[in-house]
Amino acid sequence: MFRKLLLLTVCYLCFTSANAQLIINEVLYDPSNTGLEGDANGDGVYDQVQDEFIEFVNISSADLDVSRYRIYDHDTITGLKTLRHTMGYNLILPPSGALVVFGGGTAIGTFGGALVEVDLGTLGLSLGNSGEKIFLADSSGNWIDSINTNALSNNPNESYTRDPDISGSFIQHGSVTPGKLFSPGTYINGSPFNTQTGISGIIKEKSSLIFPNPGNGEFQISSEIQGQTLRISNLFGQEILKIEHAGRNISMGNAPEGLYFIYAAESKKSQVFVLKH
Numbered sequence: 578m579f580r581k582l583l584l585l586t587v588c589y590l591c592f593t594s595a596n597a598q599l600i601i602n603e604v605l606y607d608p609s610n611t612g613l614e615g616d617a618n619g620d621g622v623y624d625q626v627q628d629e630f631i632e633f634v635n636i637s638s639a640d641l642d643v644s645r646y647r648i649y650d651h652d653t654i655t656g657l658k659t660l661r662h663t664m665g666y667n668l669i670l671p672p673s674g675a676l677v678v679f680g681g682g683t684a685i686g687t688f689g690g691a692l693v694e695v696d697l698g699t700l701g702l703s704l705g706n707s708g709e710k711i712f713l714a715d716s717s718g719n720w721i722d723s724i725n726t727n728a729l730s731n732n733p734n735e736s737y738t739r740d741p742d743i744s745g746s747f748i749q750h751g752s753v754t755p756g757k758l759f760s761p762g763t764y765i766n767g768s769p770f771n772t773q774t775g776i777s778g779i780i781k782e783k784s785s786l787i788f789p790n791p792g793n794g795e796f797q798i799s800s801e802i803q804g805q806t807l808r809i810s811n812l813f814g815q816e817i818l819k820i821e822h823a824g825r826n827i828s829m830g831n832a833p834e835g836l837y838f839i840y841a842a843e844s845k846k847s848q849v850f851v852l853k854h
């Protein structure tokens with residue numbers, strides 16, 4: 578009987594704004610606590626907060642800037658919406674590109690080339706296992722999408738995903754692919770949504786806003802973004818440097834070696850670059 582229930586398409590309550598370009602496609606609010614079954618972020622540790630995730634997909638036909646989009650849930654006690662996560666800067670999703678937000682920890686894996694965010698707070702996304710309403714808002718606070726997990730709340734120990742992806746109703750992931758409990762950043766079958774999504778895709782754009790790249794901390798920027806406000810962030814969306822009226826030369830100071838995004842606000846130009854010391 579239980580299995581039969583799993584196979585039923587679950588009725589759910591959600592709204593999607595008529596103009597929504599970003600939709601909720603998969604939610605893991607109750608990762609399995611059996612061994613490492615629930616280790617969705619791939620860091621080798623099960624954590625009921627850190628391994629929660631929400632997967633979003635850009636359903637528009639154009640690049641979508643999802644910087645500073647926000648995730649809320651509905652507090653059943655106060656009746657108020659509670660902010661759970663604010664996206665970082667420089668998050669540009671191509672058409673059909675996916676974005677995954679994990680509750681915490683370290684996201685280890687390719688996740689289909691999706692953009693990946695990790696919440697840095699101790700509470701993570703705090704997705705309730707007993708049902709709640711989860712909301713997505715854009716950077717201006719407009720409500721974009723939501724999902725009501727009350728109809729889904731049966732301690733599933735796996736994600737709920739749209740089936741078919743993007744257009745379908747939410748059902749338990751393992752009822753589509755037995756034994757596969759979630760698919761952050763990919764279709765249910767593991768295929769990437771858009772291979773041009775994420776860091777590898779951005780690098781392939783061959784943008785040359787900053788050079789030399791890789792560099793050793795002292796860079797020059799192209800004339801097309803000079804004079805603009807530049808934001809430089811790490812791969813977790815944390816802004817580490819903001820430069821207003823940028824001149825030709827920029828210094829990364831004591832920033833550690835790694836990959837960074839540079840984002841020019843006025844022209845909405847962005848590029849990944851590598852800092853080496």
Ligand SMILES: [Ca+2]
Nearest residue numbers: 606704705706
């Ligand atoms: Ca939870």
Ligand SMILES: [Ca+2]
Nearest residue numbers: 616620622623
């Ligand atoms: Ca984990």
Ligand SMILES: [Ca+2]
Nearest residue numbers: 603760763764
């Ligand atoms: Ca998925």
